Amino acid sequence: MDMKNIAVLFGGSSTEYDVSLQSAASVIDHLNPSIYHIILIGITREGTWLRYNGNTAEIRNDRWHTHASCIPAFISPSKNAGGIIELTGTEYRTTPVDVVFPVLHGKNGEDGTVQGLLELSGIPFVGCGTLSSAICMDKGIASQLVRAAGVDTAPSVTVFEGDDLDSAVNEAEKLGFPMYIKPSRSGSSFGITKAYNKLELTHGVQAAFLHDQKVIIEQNIAGFEVGCAVLGHSEPITAEVDEIELTGEFFDYEEKYSLRSSKIHLPARIDAKTAAKVKETARLIYKTLGCSGLARVDMFLTEDGRIVFNEINTMPGFTAASRYPNMMRYSDITYPLLMDRLIELAAAKELHR
Numbered sequence: 001m002d003m004k005n006i007a008v009l010f011g012g013s014s015t016e017y018d019v020s021l022q023s024a025a026s027v028i029d030h031l032n033p034s035i036y037h038i039i040l041i042g043i044t045r046e047g048t049w050l051r052y053n054g055n056t057a058e059i060r061n062d063r064w065h066t067h068a069s070c071i072p073a074f075i076s077p078s079k080n081a082g083g084i085i086e087l088t089g090t091e092y093r094t095t096p097v098d099v100v101f102p103v104l105h106g107k108n109g110e111d112g113t114v115q116g117l118l119e120l121s122g123i124p125f126v127g128c129g130t131l132s133s134a135i136c137m138d139k140g141i142a143s144q145l146v147r148a149a150g151v152d153t154a155p156s157v158t159v160f161e162g163d164d165l166d167s168a169v170n171e172a173e174k175l176g177f178p179m180y181i182k183p184s185r186s187g188s189s190f191g192i193t194k195a196y197n198k199l200e201l202t203h204g205v206q207a208a209f210l211h212d213q214k215v216i217i218e219q220n221i222a223g224f225e226v227g228c229a230v231l232g233h234s235e236p237i238t239a240e241v242d243e244i245e246l247t248g249e250f251f252d253y254e255e256k257y258s259l260r261s262s263k264i265h266l267p268a269r270i271d272a273k274t275a276a277k278v279k280e281t282a283r284l285i286y287k288t289l290g291c292s293g294l295a296r297v298d299m300f301l302t303e304d305g306r307i308v309f310n311e312i313n314t315m316p317g318f319t320a321a322s323r324y325p326n327m328m329r330y331s332d333i334t335y336p337l338l339m340d341r342l343i344e345l346a347a348a349k350e351l352h353r
C-alpha cells in the first residue's frame, strides 16, 4: 500500500491554542505510521507557521516551537504547489501532501480561514469547507439558519459593538433572567457568562465584546445538554449520543477540561426514541449548515421533551478523552479507524461539495 503524506496543522492564533495542542497530539499518536507519513506544521499563538520534526510530548507541553527542527513553512494558495513549502535561508523546498488535517479550534483555524487557503491550494483536507466552517463558527448565524430549518433555538438578542448598550440590555431583559451572554464567534466557553440581573448582563456583554464585535444574549434553556457526533458527507452517520450532567452553573472552560463537578454520560440517559430523534435532528442541522467530514452537534433536551439547538463544532476536541472520539468509539469506530475514515472522506470530498 502506498504511504500517504498527511500534514497535521496544530496550535493556531486562537484562544483555543492550548486545546489544539492536546487534540493534535492525540490525532498524531493515533495516525497509523505504517500507512501515513506524518508532516507536522505548528502555528504559534502569534500566527507564525513552522514545520516541526519532534515528538508529541513537546507539543503537549507547548515546547515544540523552541525545537531546533522548526523552520518557516507554509501551504501555498497556488494550485501547482501541491504541498508544504519550507524555507531555509533563501532556498525553498516543497514536500508533497495528500491530505491536510487541520486540528485547529476557534478563530483562524476552525472558522473558514484555513479552509479557504486549503481550498485554493487544491489539497484535500479533513473537515468542513470554507462556508460551512465560517457559518458554524458564528453562533448567531448558525442559529438563524437552524431555526429557519425548523429546529428550536434559544430566543436571543444580538448586539453589535457600537450599538446602544442600554437599549440592547433593555431589549434582552425581556428574555427573562438568567440568561447567557456569548461572543458570537468563540469556543471553549471563553467570554461566556450567565447573568442573573441587569448589572451582570451589562458586565457580561462588555466581557463578551473583548472576544468578538458581535454578542449573543440567549434565554436560559432549562434542561440538559446532549451531543451527537456526525461523520460523513451527504449521507452522514451519527454515533451514540452523550449527555453532560452539570452540578455547577454551566459547562465553562475549567469544567470542560477538568470535569471536576460535571460528568459525561455515554450513552446519554435517555430512551431509544429520544436518542433517535436527537440523531435525526443532528443530521438535519449538519446538512442545513453544509457540513462535510465531521462535526459535533450540541443540543439541549428540555424538561418538556423539546430538542433545542445549542451550537455546532466543526473541529471538536480530539484528545483520547474527548467526546467526539469517545462517541465514535462507542459506535465501534475506534480512534485509529476514525482517522482512516476522516482521511478517506477528505480525499472524496470534491464529489460532495
Ligand SMILES: Nc1ncnc2c1ncn2[C@@H]1O[C@H](COP(=O)(O)OP(=O)(O)O)[C@@H](O)[C@H]1O
Binding pocket: 154, 180, 182, 186, 187, 188, 189, 190, 192, 218, 219, 220, 221, 222, 225, 249, 250, 251, 252, 298, 310, 311
Ligand atoms: N441558552 C443556554 N441555556 C442553557 N445553558 C447554556 C445556554 N447557552 C450556553 N449554555 C451553557 O454554556 C456552555 C457553553 O456555551 P456554548 O454555547 O456551548 O459555547 P462554547 O462554544 O464555548 O462551548 C454550554 O455547554 C452550556 O452549559
Ligand SMILES: [Mg+2]
Binding pocket: 298, 311
Ligand atoms: Mg459548547
